[in-house]
Amino acid sequence: MFSVTVRDSMMVAHSLRGEVFGPAQQLHGATYVVDATFRSASLDADNVVVDIGQATEHLHAVLGELTYRNLDDDPALEGVNTTTEALAKVVADALAARIRSGQLGEGARDVAGITITLRESHVAWASYERDL
Amino acid sequence: MFSVTVRDSMMVAHSLRGEVFGPAQQLHGATYVVDATFRSASLDADNVVVDIGQATEHLHAVLGELTYRNLDDDPALEGVNTTTEALAKVVADALAARIRSGQLGEGARDVAGITITLRESHVAWASYERDL
Amino acid sequence: MFSVTVRDSMMVAHSLRGEVFGPAQQLHGATYVVDATFRSASLDADNVVVDIGQATEHLHAVLGELTYRNLDDDPALEGVNTTTEALAKVVADALAARIRSGQLGEGARDVAGITITLRESHVAWASYERDL
Amino acid sequence: MFSVTVRDSMMVAHSLRGEVFGPAQQLHGATYVVDATFRSASLDADNVVVDIGQATEHLHAVLGELTYRNLDDDPALEGVNTTTEALAKVVADALAARIRSGQLGEGARDVAGITITLRESHVAWASYERDL
Amino acid sequence: MFSVTVRDSMMVAHSLRGEVFGPAQQLHGATYVVDATFRSASLDADNVVVDIGQATEHLHAVLGELTYRNLDDDPALEGVNTTTEALAKVVADALAARIRSGQLGEGARDVAGITITLRESHVAWASYERDL
Amino acid sequence: MFSVTVRDSMMVAHSLRGEVFGPAQQLHGATYVVDATFRSASLDADNVVVDIGQATEHLHAVLGELTYRNLDDDPALEGVNTTTEALAKVVADALAARIRSGQLGEGARDVAGITITLRESHVAWASYERDL
Numbered sequence: 198m199f200s201v202t203v204r205d206s207m208m209v210a211h212s213l214r215g216e217v218f219g220p221a222q223q224l225h226g227a228t229y230v231v232d233a234t235f236r237s238a239s240l241d242a243d244n245v246v247v248d249i250g251q252a253t254e255h256l257h258a259v260l261g262e263l264t265y266r267n268l269d270d271d272p273a274l275e276g277v278n279t280t281t282e283a284l285a286k287v288v289a290d291a292l293a294a295r296i297r298s299g300q301l302g303e304g305a306r307d308v309a310g311i312t313i314t315l316r317e318s319h320v321a322w323a324s325y326e327r328d329l
Numbered sequence: 330m331f332s333v334t335v336r337d338s339m340m341v342a343h344s345l346r347g348e349v350f351g352p353a354q355q356l357h358g359a360t361y362v363v364d365a366t367f368r369s370a371s372l373d374a375d376n377v378v379v380d381i382g383q384a385t386e387h388l389h390a391v392l393g394e395l396t397y398r399n400l401d402d403d404p405a406l407e408g409v410n411t412t413t414e415a416l417a418k419v420v421a422d423a424l425a426a427r428i429r430s431g432q433l434g435e436g437a438r439d440v441a442g443i444t445i446t447l448r449e450s451h452v453a454w455a456s457y458e459r460d461l
Numbered sequence: 462m463f464s465v466t467v468r469d470s471m472m473v474a475h476s477l478r479g480e481v482f483g484p485a486q487q488l489h490g491a492t493y494v495v496d497a498t499f500r501s502a503s504l505d506a507d508n509v510v511v512d513i514g515q516a517t518e519h520l521h522a523v524l525g526e527l528t529y530r531n532l533d534d535d536p537a538l539e540g541v542n543t544t545t546e547a548l549a550k551v552v553a554d555a556l557a558a559r560i561r562s563g564q565l566g567e568g569a570r571d572v573a574g575i576t577i578t579l580r581e582s583h584v585a586w587a588s589y590e591r592d593l
Numbered sequence: 594m595f596s597v598t599v600r601d602s603m604m605v606a607h608s609l610r611g612e613v614f615g616p617a618q619q620l621h622g623a624t625y626v627v628d629a630t631f632r633s634a635s636l637d638a639d640n641v642v643v644d645i646g647q648a649t650e651h652l653h654a655v656l657g658e659l660t661y662r663n664l665d666d667d668p669a670l671e672g673v674n675t676t677t678e679a680l681a682k683v684v685a686d687a688l689a690a691r692i693r694s695g696q697l698g699e700g701a702r703d704v705a706g707i708t709i710t711l712r713e714s715h716v717a718w719a720s721y722e723r724d725l
Numbered sequence: 726m727f728s729v730t731v732r733d734s735m736m737v738a739h740s741l742r743g744e745v746f747g748p749a750q751q752l753h754g755a756t757y758v759v760d761a762t763f764r765s766a767s768l769d770a771d772n773v774v775v776d777i778g779q780a781t782e783h784l785h786a787v788l789g790e791l792t793y794r795n796l797d798d799d800p801a802l803e804g805v806n807t808t809t810e811a812l813a814k815v816v817a818d819a820l821a822a823r824i825r826s827g828q829l830g831e832g833a834r835d836v837a838g839i840t841i842t843l844r845e846s847h848v849a850w851a852s853y854e855r856d857l
Numbered sequence: 858m859f860s861v862t863v864r865d866s867m868m869v870a871h872s873l874r875g876e877v878f879g880p881a882q883q884l885h886g887a888t889y890v891v892d893a894t895f896r897s898a899s900l901d902a903d904n905v906v907v908d909i910g911q912a913t914e915h916l917h918a919v920l921g922e923l924t925y926r927n928l929d930d931d932p933a934l935e936g937v938n939t940t941t942e943a944l945a946k947v948v949a950d951a952l953a954a955r956i957r958s959g960q961l962g963e964g965a966r967d968v969a970g971i972t973i974t975l976r977e978s979h980v981a982w983a984s985y986e987r988d989l
Contacts, residue, residue: 198721198722198723199678199681199719199720199721200720201677201678201717201720202718202719205716208485208490208581208582209489209490210474210475210488211474214375215374215376217375217382218380219382220528221529223530223531224530224531225473225474225529226474226475226491226531227472227490228491228493229492230582240676242611243611243613244674244676245613246678246719250613251613264489265484265485265489266489267487267488267489267490277376278375280372280376281333282376283376285331286331317472318470318492319468319470319979319980320335320336320337320385320979321334321335321381321385322333323332324332324333325331326330326332336979338980340881340886340887340977340978341885342870342884347638347639349644349646350639350644352924352925353925355926356926357869357886357924357926357927358870358885358888358927359886359888360887360888361888396885397885398884398885399884399885410640412641413597413645414595414597414641415640417595418595449888450866451600451847451848451864451866452601452847453597453598453649455597455598455642456595458595458596462987463942463945463985463986464986465981465982465984466981467980468979468980478771479772481771481776481778481779481830482771482776483778504943506875507874507875507877507878508875508937508942508943509877509940512877513941514879515877541772542771543772544768544771546727546729546772546774566877583715583732584715584733584781585730585732585781586729587727587729587730587774588728588729589727590727600847602846602848604749604753604754604755604846605754606739606752616792616793617793619794620795621736621738621754621792621793621794621795622739622754622795623736624757624845626846626847660753661748661749661753662751662752662753663751663753663754713736713756715732715734716734742903745905745911745962746908747910806903806904808903808905809861810859810904810906811900814859848863848864849863849864849913850861850862851860851861851906852859852862853858853859854858855858
């Protein structure tokens with residue numbers, strides 16, 4: 198199994214709902230350093246899982262819909278408790294949609310699955326892994 | 330599949346038994362930077378795999394039984410060759426016991442598995458992965 | 462010259478004032494991974510610049526006054542454009558006040574200077590360095 | 594499941610074939626920081642997956658056949674488009690051959706699989722994972 | 726003293742002249758992860774040393790003149806033994822010229838000095854520090 | 858000013874003397890990831906501060922006198938409270954002696970100063986900087 202990973206980041210404000218979150222129930226914020234991993238059993242005609250340039254561009258576009266915002270006011274996230282786990286799934290699903298619609302190129306249609314990891318600090322991170 | 334990881338560290342003395350270890354057969358020591366990963370197919374009512382605060386607290390408690398000690402004199406490890414792999418299993422099993430007994434909260438009872446990684450230097454680390 | 466550094470982090474919401482900041486003029490957020498460096502020409506009776514435990518505890522207390530907040534609503538920062546540079550100075554000055562008042566112990570009174578570095582992402586950080 | 598990972602690096606020149614690579618079609622170069630992970634369901638008599646010293650030595654030997662070279666002129670890679678993914682497989686297959694022939698010791702014969710990760714920058718890396 | 730640092734990278738082929746370099750006398754290559762630090766005693770009207778966006782853009786432009794090339798064939802580097810130290814100076818001088826000519830904005834004219842660090846692997850890096 | 862840095866590590870057992878150290882008064886251990894920085898105002902005939910190969914070899918030799926040992930039993934450290942700061946000075950002084958005696962080559966005689974940083978965990982490190 199082959200995989201390729203590219204890294205970018207986003208900077209958002211949000212608050213979390215639930216007593217378990219303690220002070221994180223207040224409006225605060227986070228930088229999420231985001232790693233997007235693309236997996237495939239085989240390489241395409243160019244000997245890649247997915248073109249790193251294309252992967253980087255589309256991860257950046259997906260994060261561009263979230264970064265520099267207050268997620269509490271984002272209509273697309275209404276009703277979502279925006280934990281790190283939940284945001285990892287939001288990013289993964291958006292990237293998966295782009296792959297399936299052919300935006301990352303024909304070769305990327307063979308991508309078998311992706312994993313999105315959001316690092317929220319030097320001591321905590323979360324991931325969401327899904328098939329395509 | 331979702332996962333959450335928290336990081337802490339421990340500082341121990343120990344010696345290893347077996348010619349293969351060369352100078353590491355002498356009493357020496359290590360800082361292990363420890364990553365504990367919790368995996369779950371679904372999120373709980375708070376939209377998390379496990380509360381990061383609880384996960385951090387319990388990892389710290391587990392490491393607290395090992396850190397600042399000479400493992401060669403630890404009765405709980407008598408007869409154990411305390412390689413990085415073996416210590417990863419010790420930490421994983423202790424954390425698994427806490428999850429199963431409900432100490433990390435009811436939501437954590439859905440954790441499907443955990444992985445413990447011990448980084449012993451900038452160029453070497455070991456992991457142990459187990460189901461719950 | 463000796464130095465000791467300890468690391469912690471804070472997670473805040475804020476917005477920046479000024480056209481130069483582009484989308485960062487909107488309410489967003491950041492995790493700042495914070496490194497506090499203490500410098501001294503000589504070591505104290507315990508052979509340290511400052512006790513790492515005390516340094517860690519006081520850095521955590523200083524960050525505790527900022528983390529999990531919307532800095533735009535913090536009366537202590539009213540009128541401050543809370544750039545990474547400016548926040549580095551806020552942290553440095555608060556830590557310096559604690560050192561001068563003896564809260565980090567008598568040995569820490571010989572600390573000659575401190576540097577605070579705030580890492581806002583994997584590709585950008587800022588520092589403020591001052592004497593004591 | 595246990596695993597052990599060791600890290601080394603190699604520095605090579607090469608060019609890539611295919612329009613998708615843009616300026617990387619020109620002769621350029623890369624440092625690949627290489628992580629070799631060895632997996633096993635059980636530990637050997639010394640309580641390790643594989644001796645870290647042996648693993649380090651053999652990874653270094655495998656990389657020694659590639660580093661400080663222009664891969665475009667390497668007869669062993671003739672006709673290979675030397676993408677990061679492809680090089681990860683080259684390293685993995687060479688290391689697997691050494692394990693199977695017993696060069697990493699008898700204990701290493703129980704290694705179930707290996708993963709090779711090549712980090713080409715702070716924002717991009719690729720892996721190849723295979724069974725033994 | 727304040728400072729701001731931004732990170733980018735470049736990927737080049739080159740060879741080094743001199744017996745001391747051993748196998749690095751052959752054509753090989755490197756990824757240099759490049760940190761550019763800007764220092765200033767005071768902040769500008771926007772409370773920054775230099776706008777991070779502008780700093781990032783101009784570092785990228787400077788590296789764009791080197792990346793994806795064989796430095797042995799670069800007329801601008803003819804006669805230069807392109808060690809990591811020497812390349813750090815090339816980047817620093819190019820960035821300094823842009824600051825002095827006002828390309829990073831009027832605020833950046835108060836930048837007192839810059840440091841360029843080139844990381845060539847996980848175990849080696851070089852820096853060049855200069856005034857403006 | 859130019860600088861070059863190389864990284865290695867050592868793994869030691871030791872105990873610290875003084876109530877301030879709390880549980881670290883017990884015999885425990887640490888991995889120190891060690892960065893050795895060499896500074897010079899100018900480059901030598903090969904365009905380097907110091908040959909990275911030589912620097913790496915001599916740092917490794919200096920650490921070889923400490924690693925895989927219980928420092929409490931090391932005659933060379935008798936009476937020394939082996940804090941991270943103190944060990945940074947031990948390494949720096951040993952490396953400085955090698956430079957002054959010409960072991961790192963004639964070019965290295967122009968090295969103006971060195972800094973040794975010992976990272977004891979992901980959240981704490983200490984440095985010692987000296988002239989030559």
